[in-house]
Amino acid sequence: MNKVIASAREAVADIGDGASLAVGGFGLCGIPAVLLEALHQSGVSDLSVVSNNCGTDGHGLGVLLSDGRISRVTASYVGENKEFARQYLGGELEVELIPQGTLSERLRAGGCGIPAFYTPAGVGSQVADGGLPWKYTADGGVEVASPRKEQRAFRGRTYVLEESVTTDFALVRAVRGDRYGNLVFQRSARNFNPLAAMAGKVAVAEVEELVDGALHPDEVHLPGVFVQRVVPLTAGQAADKSIEKATVR
Template sequence: MHYVNSGYHGHMLDKVLKDVKEAVADIPEGASIAVGGFGLVGIPARLIEGLRELGVGELTIISNNLGTDGFGLGLLLEDKRIARSIGSYLGTNKEYARQYLAGELTVEFTPQGTLAERMRAGGAGIPAFYTKAGVGTQLAEGGIPTRYNPDGSVAQYSKPKEIREFNGEAYVLEEGIRADFAFVHAHKADRYGNLRFNKTAQNFNPDAAMCGRITIVQAEHVVDQLLPEEIDLQGIFVDRVVEVGPQETGIEFRTVKK
């Protein structure tokens, strides 16, 4: 699949678009999208909402988790827009668990650190790498249910992965990930696509940005140019930027003393 980035306007290095709708307009049915964020932090929620309004489905989503019920990627789940998930964590998202167990969703589980490295490797042009994570488990040996039948039986299992020994220790081969698109949340961006993240909201966002063939960023603030020492991720990995203003982060669980 090839996409033309028609988002540049004015000066060819200016990657800022006028709104979210324009930024996501050319995402087709069946696209693969790497999405930054962790829990409720650093979620590109406005881009996800724009994608939801666009109405495309059969999506492959590469992300740590699929949001929570009623927020972020959870909204795409509710609308049955996601066909395949590559991630680490079902979390407290009841609809994610329901669709997986009901045979409505294919799920490829991968450890969090491995997921981050698979995205980073894809963006760095590394097709695969060896890691100790998962050696001696079903992750390496195969047999994890990736899709169920509606009657609860298993339709598809994960396949065994290549194991190789280095210095007397076993390692499992994991493949890098390249996605058609990437959705990223940043605290600040400049017109060249250089990004600054706010504390732990950085999480998976740089890795997602690197692995997207077309990377779309929602930034709380857009400035003309970031100083070199402010840059967490270089604009070479970014294709489109849209300013969304300050974003609220919810609290996952509020516990108060009686």
């Protein structure tokens, strides 16, 4: 099955207002920048996003956020994004902050068809007991707070029940892919990309290199069964990568 789509704009054309998205990347490393830009140009709004963080001011998901296109974020890190913090504290954005390992497992579990799992992360805190502010009012009150989660003891240790995550769409970036949707990720850009793709009902991958034929099975980081659309990037798009914090010597 040939899953190659000619353009990013065509690949995201059916993502409508109110859709939920799982988005790969960590900070600006491995983000699907071309797909996000195409989504921004489409004018879609009221998005619910699941991602490690929400990009930075002016980059990645931060572009959609600054235009008020995102209504809810599930993440583990506010990141280097002052606008994210401003919208959250100002009551404009609903934010579910969860432990990073729990986020990754919720995405993976969703992709594997596992409805929920127990983890020790968060036991003894508001993550398990509830009361974390998800959304503030404009005057600083709490409009929506996290619920208390089920807890259970196994072999003398307490665990909290976490529900898996699935989304309408997933947007990810890979260094190589084939027309069947098999993907290879570049070093640390592997981060949340495979997990996000697994959780999306329709996963769209932008690839820096579309290989001729099929990837060798031993190379594949994510099998094509999890990917529905592949968008090959131009050389310029593949090379255009932002650095969150440049370190020089």
